[in-house]
Amino acid sequence: AQSVTQPDIHITVSEGASLELRCNYSYGATPYLFWYVQSPGQGLQLLLKYFSGDTLVQGIKGFEAEFKRSQSSFNLRKPSVHWSDAAEYFCAVADDGQNFVFGPGTRLSVLP
Amino acid sequence: SQTIHQWPATLVQPVGSPLSLECTVEGTSNPNLYWYRQAAGRGLQLLFYSVGIGQISSEVPQNLSASRPQDRQFILSSKKLLLSDSGFYLCAWSTSPFAGAQEQYFGPGTRLTVT
Numbered sequence: 001a002q003s004v005t006q007p008d009i010h011i012t013v014s015e016g017a018s019l020e021l022r023c024n025y026s027y028g029a030t031p032y033l034f035w036y037v038q039s040p041g042q043g044l045q046l047l048l049k050y051f052s053g054d055t056l057v058q059g060i061k062g063f064e065a066e067f068k069r070s071q072s073s074f075n076l077r078k079p080s081v082h083w084s085d086a087a088e089y090f091c092a093v094a095d096d097g098q099n100f101v102f103g104p105g106t107r108l109s110v111l112p
Numbered sequence: 113s114q115t116i117h118q119w120p121a122t123l124v125q126p127v128g129s130p131l132s133l134e135c136t137v138e139g140t141s142n143p144n145l146y147w148y149r150q151a152a153g154r155g156l157q158l159l160f161y162s163v164g165i166g167q168i169s170s171e172v173p174q175n176l177s178a179s180r181p182q183d184r185q186f187i188l189s190s191k192k193l194l195l196s197d198s199g200f201y202l203c204a205w206s207t208s209p210f211a212g213a214q215e216q217y218f219g220p221g222t223r224l225t226v227t
Contacts (some may be wrong), residue, residue: 034215043202043218066157090155100146100216104155 002093004046004103012109013081023065023091033074034092035065037057038105044090061085066080070084095099114139118203118219126227131176131190133222135203138184143205145186146216147178150200162186198226 002103003026025031032051036044038099049057055067074091091103125131137143139160147159156205158171169179175194179187186203201222204216 036114036218041223044204045219046215046217049215100158104221 001094002031002042002095002099002101005092005094006089006091006103006105006106009104010107010109012111014111015055016080019076019078019081019085020106021078021089021091021108023074023103023109024072024084025074025091025093026072027093027095029095030069033065033078034094035059036090036092036102037061038088038090038092047076047089062110081108081110083110102105113207116205116217116219117201117202120222121220122223122225124225124227125128125193127195129190131188131193131197131224132202133188133203133224134186135186135188135219136184140184140205140207143207145180146166146204146206147186147188148202148204150202150221153197153199160188168189178220185216193226195226198224 002035005020005024010036035047036048037047039046049059049061050057057060058064063076063078065074067074086108088105088107094100117136119134127220137221144163146161148156159176160168160170162168165180165183176188176190187217199223202221203219206214206216
């Protein structure tokens with residue numbers, strides 16, 4: 001079965017600084033990978049996804065993520081963080097069946 | 113466009129009382145439907161998923177149950193709530209029979225507090 005780890009429980013960055021959120025997965029075959037964002041008390045919104053092809057994927061709100069098979073990673077990046085990016089971020093991995101597994105999440109705080 | 117609704121938005125129930133949370137999807141047909149629970153400060157735990165009317169798969173043994181009486185309606189129920197049932201319940205849908213081939217779209221969630 002697949003699994004997802006997000007090593008950072010909580011990250012604080014200053015507004016305008018760059019951001020990288022880490023995600024590592026465990027899965028025997030090529031995974032389907034996702035990043036979601038959750039604002040407090042809200043549902044999850046899809047930021048981006050990787051199914052195949054180019055390992056650098058662009059998402060909404062200026063986010064991007066890079067799939068590195070050799071490192072089993074799918075890290076999320078943003079060059080300049082805005083105060084509105086403060087939220088909880090979830091990495092998820094799925095196989096080609098019904099198995100969709102989320103990581104524990106990373107809470108992002110943004111300092112003015 | 114597709115939308116997903118959940119209600120109620122918040123719910124406070126005593127231990128031992130019944131539960132019924134509803135989720136409906138608009139703008140799509142024959143979606144896959146999912147119920148997740150998110151405990152405070154924790155990730156998402158898949159509770160149930162359904163690939164069609166009357167077809168429910170349970171991922172975690174518990175005192176909760178799910179039903180899909182209509183194509184775009186998914187209901188989460190309990191006969192007797194436990195304190196441990198408190199959490200944020202999220203409904204989601206996808207368009208593919210294979211969860212990995214399509215992303216899931218989430219509803220706004222229901223905050224359940226069992227007292």
